[in-house]
Amino acid sequence: MSDKNEQRIDNENLNTSKPHLLIYAHYYDLASTAQIIRDLAEGMLESFRISVICVVPSYLGPIEEKWKKKKYYFETINGVEVIRVRVPEFSKDNKLSRVPNILIYFFRAMWITKKIKNIDYVMSVSQPPILGGLLGVWGKWTKKSTNGQHAKLIYQIQDFNPEQILAVNYSKNRLITNLMMLLDKFTCKQSDLVITVGRDLIETLNNRFSKKTKQFPKTALINNWIDEKEIYPLSYSNERVLAFKRKYQLEDKFIFMYSGNIGLYYDLENLIKVIEKLKPGTKTKDGREVSFVFVGAGTILNALKEYVNQHQLDNVVFIPYQDKADLIYSLNAGDVHWCVSAKGIKGVSCPSKAYGIMAASKPILGVLESGSEVRCLIEDTRGGLCCEPGEYDKVEENIHWFIDNAGSSELKAMGSRGRENLEKNLTRNVSVRKYAEEILKL
Incomplete structure (x- = not known):
């Protein structure tokens, strides 16, 4: 130097x-x-x-x-x-x-x-x-x-x-x-x-x-x-949200979104097998086609892509990391957001992606161990549905609950409760x- x-x-x-x-x-x-x-x-x-x-x-x-x-x-x-x-x-x-x-x-x-x-x-x-x-x-x-x-x-x-x-x-x-x-x-x-x-x-x-x-x-x-002034709820009709959806052919879709590191600690290789059970073309009761969207990168991204290609999961979309300035639009494009950890992660790691989901006022599909910090936050606010890692039948059941209740006031209320708690405490x-x-x- x-x-x-x-x-x-x-x-x-x-x-x-x-x-x-x-x-x-x-x-x-x-x-x-x-x-x-x-x-x-x-x-x-x-x-x-x-x-x-x-x-x-x-x-x-x-x-x-x-x-x-x-x-x-x-x-x-x-x-x-x-x-x-x-x-x-x-x-x-x-x-x-x-x-x-x-x-x-x-x-x-x-x-x-x-x-x-x-x-x-x-x-x-x-x-x-x-x-x-x-x-x-x-x-x-x-x-x-x-x-x-x-x-x-x-x-x-x-x-x-x-x-x-x-x-x-x-x-x-x-x-x-x-x-x-x-x-x-x-x-x-x-x-x-x-x-x-x-x-x-x-x-x-x-x-x-x-x-x-x-x-x-x-x-x-x-x-x-999360900075609640940078990430906040936007209308589905927001032009930048619509532009994000158009870019990745997600218009008029009901989106389950995973956003963040696609790495080892989230059991995604098994969760993709649960997603496989929902055949392409599955629709919500309000008529939207269901899509599963992964935004980010990580050590198992290629393995997930290979599995999706081999099993022809046309309802799964992979999207690169979004610039910080564009994160608000990608998060708001999702209807429900995954927040997941592999079994054994309780007391070891805390998935920070939950704070961005709450900031965008979105309901959470949690696969998290009982007593873990984020699961406690979700359950305290009734901000989503949770189950234990490895309970794949329950994961599938919770996915179907969100599909059956798409567009309902309860989904909106779940997201709103998470946002309210974040503004007070997080x-x-x-x-x-x-x-x-x-x-x-x-």
Whole structure:
């Protein structure tokens, strides 16, 4: 890194009286967790001076040529100083191709941390698994505030690992998973505050530690959120919503929509077999043809496409990720939205896509374990129908209920109740304020 860039970091960190918060975030673009971190960083600028260390834009794997020339890039995004680390490209179809991407981010983030002075607080995120948390420990150990004290560490857990890996049989190597557990527990112990995004995740955290000694890390529950001013209900006749439907031949269709990461943790390969039972041409009682729409990308997208082609499921449509500015139109195009997790994900992960669905005032078809945070939110508000992962007959029954009640006032009321609760309790401002308050109390 040039002397000019080093001087830039030093000068900018000294030109403020606000406490300095450094955030390690693997992604700061496109992915749902990345959007949460970006909202959080920008929302806390009134309380903190904020720097973020992340990778160059690469969530889908490929990297544009403009991000391949230097090891580090520096930019200011809406008041947040962003330091981007160059990493190798990867393929979402190849698990091992992610390893160099993650490791190079880890070591380059460690190195660039040395160039940033006067850090009061360090926040790390549980992505990438284990290493995201360990970056926070590195920051705490190596950075000091202006008064000479070590930085306080806040560990934000979006997903628990190795519990998530074990839940979906991603790895059966107990040596590796035991080491992962040991390291992540170490991060939790080193943290001055652990923030989780669900009541069931708090329980998982406490179960990691001895109930006899009661040596639990200090914790706080702060829900994820959606910006209710960016995502909100639109009429079916809205021109941009209609344009989205026309683009993908979805006019006059009753749409079951899945929007988000098409990955390992959602049991989609079995749910597509449930969808197969509803033959193409199935219609609702109000005469609309039923379509199942998947918006997004991920590790099992190609497998789903292959299954759909082999079984000639003409009522299934795949659509690429939508730009953030267009998400409001795609979400509003759906009549019912899936919110699903594989069995074993309770207390391990919290599907944030639920907040966008609620913001758009849409009913939810939930396949979620009892007691999980999002299922509790859906059931508390009567915002949809839920069943357990693996209860495929019940999934089919719930699909038919929505088909039979298409266009009814009850479907509209389900969505409205979810939106009302979100406006009261799950907005960006509410959650960001809680983060700032909890951090400043340390």
